[in-house]
Amino acid sequence: MKQITLAVLAAFAIAGTCSAAVKDGTYTKTVTGHNAPITVTVDIKGGKIASIATKDLESPGVGKVAIKKLEDSVIKNQSTNIDIVSGASVTSFQLLGAIKDCLKQAGAEKGDFNKRITDANKAPVTERADVVIVGGGGAGLASAVSALEHGAKVIIIEKLGFLGGSTNVCGGALNASGTKYQKALGIEDNPQKHFEQTMKGGHNVSDPKLVKVLADNAPSALLWLEGMGLKFNPKVGAATGALYQRSHYPNPAGGNTYVVTLEKQLAKYGPDRVKVFLETPATELIMKDGRVVGVKAKHKGQDVTAVADKGVIVTTGGFGSNVEFRQKVNTGVWKEADLGKEIGCSNIGVAAQGQGLQLAEKAGAELIGLSDIQVHPNGSPGTGLMLDIKTSGRNRLFINTNGDRFVNEGAARDVLSKAVFAQPGSTYWLVQNKLRYPDENAIDLLSGRTMRDMLAQGRVKKAANLDELAKIINVDPARLKAAIESYNQVARHEVEQDKFGFKATHTDDRPMVEGPWYVARKVPTIHHTMGGIHIDTGAHAVNAKGEIIPGLYAAGEVTGGIHGANRLGGNAVADLMVFGRIAGSNAAQAK
Structure with a gap:
């Protein structure tokens, strides 16, 4: 029996x-x-x-x-x-x-291979470190590496099932001035010019002290990354709305290259120095005698407490995917636009909800510039994700559904996106040609993908000539040719600028005349939220009186004051590296 x-x-x-x-x-x-x-x-x-x-x-x-x-x-x-x-x-x-x-x-029945498996553990856990970081995206990883470099033990609390957050899916452009890559191309640049263009692009409402820190420290942040083994493509570009040719792209292209580099650096310190909690959203900052001393979190129902002996750094990103909240605070540049659920977001949805803002505000931090929301013209219809051919770089045209150009393609992002909203259907065709893709099997600098793969997915269409392209996008061929010729006149330097204000000032600017041609439909998408936790130049979170909140730091998109009402393309990665590095260093050395 x-x-x-x-x-x-x-x-x-x-x-x-x-x-x-x-x-x-x-x-x-x-x-x-x-x-x-x-x-x-x-x-x-x-x-x-x-x-x-x-x-x-x-x-x-x-x-x-x-x-x-x-x-x-x-x-x-x-x-x-x-x-x-x-x-x-x-x-x-x-x-x-x-x-x-x-x-x-294979013949399996409904109940086969269906045993419930979970790593959930209900027993509470408490860990202690010098520095606790809430958010394991790009800014969080930069903060962690910096803190480790300064002798700290680190805990990273991350709500996603992986590190890197939305940095993984960003284009990867890092703005820095006076670099060896710029000098090799004959591009004259310096931190002062970077500062001035960032202020101008942000409608002159940024905190100039923070912008100066960004511009002055971006070159050393680039060298810091190179010191970890990251390779940059020697061809310096201009991200969408960068306003100047100072965008440095990692090789391989894309934000994930930064994440991989920083993760490898973390691994060198081992589990005794750094611990990572994934699938663990933070729920509260622990306060004691007016100081932030730790973080409470949940891992699949399990209570997790991370005690911070020196400081807590909030690096949870923005709120671009939180439709209700972005609608509530949309009183700035885009107050006339409906930023409801019909507008997608280029970031990972669950990562861009703004919980870090709520945590910091409850701890006494001031939130500033929340109405400063960035809309990007490179969204894919239906999702807002920035897929396939890019608006970054040069030699690309914005063509509306009538077959006309309608904007200076080198303008700032808010100018580009407002122009798109004004077009029929609030959409347009992004047109590129052989200049951008001379080899369909080569990996593109900006997307990190081959044209062959993009064509296979079907969102990008290919035409041998302009007549065929006009047929694909259903416009008058003569009208399309006239639109492209207006661009080419500037690219050939026959005129200094066209009626939209486009000038051929980039080293890559060339006439677009030869096929094949490539086209994809694009729509505006929420890309970045420039407002957030008020910080000082040392990445300390401050209250409404400008007083430092002891033990609390912040870096990356969760902060406000750096980018003003419009962020320049390429300044986000520079921001998270510069201020992440500062936050990690200062938290690790706090008394």
């Missing part, structure tokens, strides 16, 4: 994790991923999931991280009933759905 009971129990233990009914073999399913179709191949051997292979174009640091985590978990646990990865929910659900379909093809 005992043997029978044990056998039954063993059967129940196996049930839900695998099935003798499934047939060995290889099964494939293609599903719609976040960026593009995902093809999943599951290999069944001995009635178990032996391997999972995925062909995808998901974002490095986000979707690709989720895929690896979920594949490993499914194989280890022989179950598809596992927790998704926060911040990559679309990829997670689609991948798990594809795996389930493959198992069904």
